[in-house]
Amino acid sequence: MSKMLKTFRKGGIHPAEYKLTDKSPVEILPLPEKVTILLSQHMGVPAIPVVSKGDTVKVGQLIAQGRGFVSASIHSSVSGKVVKIDSIPDLTGYKKPAIVIEVEGDEWEENIIQSTDLRKDITFSKDEILEKIRESGIVGLGGAAFPSHVKLILPQGKKAKALIINGVECEPYLTSDHRLMLEYGEEMMVGIRILMRVLNVRKAMIGIENNKADAVCHLKDIASKFHGIEVYPLEVKYPQGGEKQLIKALTGREVPSRKLPVDVGVIVHNVSTAYAVYEAVQKNKPLINRIITVSGKSLKKPSNFVVRIGTPIRFLIEAAGGLPENTGKVISGGLMMGKALNSLDVPVIKGMSGILVLPEDETKRKSIEPCIRCSKCVTVCPMGLEPYLLMLLTQNWDFYRLEKEMVLDCIECGSCSYICPANRPLLDFIRLGKTDVKKIIRER
Amino acid sequence: MSSILIAILSLSSLGIVAAIILYLVAQKFKVLENPIIHDVEDALPAANCGGCGYPGCRNFAEACVNSDSLDDLYCPVGGQETMDIVANLLGKKAKQTDPRVAVIRCSGSFENRPRTNHYDGASSCAVASALYVGDTDCPVGCLGMDDCVEVCEFEAIYMNDKTGLPVVIDEKCTACGACVEACPRDIIELRKQNKKDRQIFVSCINTEKGGIAKKYCSVTCIGCTKCFRVCEFEAITMGNNLAFIDSDMCTLCRRCVTECPTNAILEINFPLLNKTSEKVNTDIKK
Secondary structure (H helix, E strand, O other): OOOOOEOOOOOOEOOOOOOOOOOOOEEEOOOOOEEEEEOOOOOOOOOEEOOOOOOEEOEOOEEEEOOOOOOOOEEOOOOEEEEEEEEEEOOOOOEEEEEEEEEOOOOEOOOOOOOOOOOOOOOOOHHHHHHHHHHOOOEOOOOOOOEHHHHHOOOOOOOOOEEEEEOOOOOOOOOHHHHHHHHOHHHHHHHHHHHHHHHOOOEEEEEEEOOOHHHHHHHHHHHOOOOOEEEEEEOOOEOOOOHHHHHHHHHOOOOOOOOOHHHHOEEEEEHHHHHHHHHHHHHOOOOOEEEEEEEOOOOOOOEEEEEEOOOEHHHHHHHOOOOOOOEEEEEEOOOOOOEEOOOOOOEOOOOOOEEEEEEHHHHOOOOOOOOOOOOHHHHHOOOOOOHHHHHHHHHOOOHHHHHHOOHHHOOOOOHHHHHOOOOOOHHHHHHHHHHHHHHHHHHO | OHHHHHHHHHHHHHHHHHHHHHHHHHHHOOOOOOHHHHHHHHHOOOOOOOOOOOOOHHHHHHHHHHOOOOOOOOOOOOHHHHHHHHHHHHOOOOOOOOOEEEEEOOOOOOOOOOOOOOOOOOOOHHHHHHHOOOOOOOOOOOOOOOHHHHHOOOOOEEEEOOOOEEEEOOOOOOOOOHHHHHOOOOOEEEEEOOHHHOEEEEOOOOOOOHHHHHHHOOOOOOOOOHHHHHOOOOOEEEEOOEEEEOOOOOOOOOHHHHHOOOOOEEEEOOOOOOHHHHHHHHHHHO
16 A cells, blocks of 8 residues: 555554454344333433333433433333333443333334434534434443533533544444444434534544445545545554544544543544434434444354344344354453443443354453563553553552552553463453542542 | 781771761761650561551551550550550550451352352452452352452461352451451451350341342341341341341340341351251351
8 A cells, every 4th residue: 555544653452353244234123022221321420210110101202311411311212111110230230220111012202203314404503403412312332421412512711623533443343333334324424514513613534444445435435525524544453443542543643641632622423423413413313222233253143233222132142143052251342342241131221332242262361370571561552551560559559659650541442451471461450440549539 | 917917907997987987977867766666666566467557567656655545546466465565665544445356248158149150350359349240149249259368467368169258267367457448348347356256247248128139149138127126135237128236235145146037147156056057157167
């Protein structure tokens, strides 16, 4: 290639891609019998239920109101009867409040436009759009599930110059964003235009890793019809989907430690979030479903599904051909940053981008050996930290030093644990150190 | 001959000059210190465990000497005896404090609490607890990954491989509280030490409703209040579906032990009363 592709400079790894489902079109999953909608699917304060047991709800009806600024409302993803408002084990196994709805038919709220026609004209003002996004309970669909309206209201005195759209999808296996870009590209572009209007920026950059060449070509074609949107192919490198890494790759600017992207004049949103914004603003449809990749080498039929929020994961795996016998782990999220589940009955949440079913021999952790000071973890850390040191300090409870070593900058990408030749559980301990340091800072 | 003399003379004069310099420097930078701090430090166990709340024995000795009364100061390792010696040295009065001992408030052995999944992450309770519920369905029970064993300076806790639960050796335990702090689930409690190391306590901290808790652990406290009603000494309090026995009020009458339908109340170091308690007892102690 004559022209060098953009990427971030510091660290990074190249895990095997295993994009098994990049050619499978998105299928609409049938409705389950029962959905469990957790009240805390986003970062921030859990929502408060506004329905009670025995109520009948329609698709898209508000069932829990976001409380405070950093919070998101939650809507019913099905029509039916509320059978239970109780604590249900979430992805971690700890019990969290949730609303259980028994599905009866599929009746939508009247104001939601169900047709799939493209509505290109944006007729709403900035404030109207913001209000719609907030009411629709949209959160960052890339994984962190940070309420989107918070990111769209800039702190006073700060100005955004560009909007960055994250279509990187650097995690192995996952293809949900890839399929979304191919199949709902135009809708997504309108969503980006809406976001640009809210943020008052003239320029939007879509970053896509070069292993999705078809998506890059497709979006470049469409982008020519939309003013101010440009598509940039990026070199394949994990964790390019990280906010700070993507900013570095596209603009060459580094977000300073403990600062936000807006401090360097950009705002980052995911492609799925842009699509959700389009649906919310142009079709009045709150965030009630999302695209999820169900993948794994041993699965009979790895697929991309449009899934209603609250569907049990067991249902998704059944639809993908059932759980293979040799399964060792089922992971929610990506292979690198996802979390193993301890039950298949947990529901789909807004921030879930994939379900991976992995065979037993692939998931076994190897025995932990002593650190040989090869400094590979330091080389691959995209944030320029020293993972071996952070792990040691956490084990020694030296939180003061841990804070000085910038443990809070860790983005938990797992590159250090991936590369370590001694199989040391670096990230596990760094994560623990992070929570402890955060606790100390809060007390201060 | 003369060369030897020169060598001896020059070296010894060098030595004398150095000695004078050292003496002067020592005088110049002399630190005046209360000599009694040293005596107090000598009386302390020198474990430097931090159980008193100070970073080490030296700091604790300083605190003892500098404070007006010894009421808030207590060395859990040395116990009352050491505090009496310290009080003698300082001419102050030590407060009478009952010796304490750590107990593990969970009986969820492999047999009582079946494992529902397998964890193969970093072997640390703190890591596992922050990550998820644990390899059983109990969200508050012992994770059995040695955090308390590792932190104990006195080798007073070991892991029982048969039950997967830690066991406290009462004779070695100094109640320094290091394990209490290390346990991410707050299972370990410091309780009053009784005669012959006898102990009665509710070995569970689960606040879930009985019906749900019983599904994943057969020895959970179901909050049935039977023990609460039978106790004549108001030592038992109920709250959030959980009974708690106050070790300062408990008279070790053992009435609650036989009353408990799930064997959640443990008695340790007692002569045998009936068969069920024998079974639980041996499970936990061996």
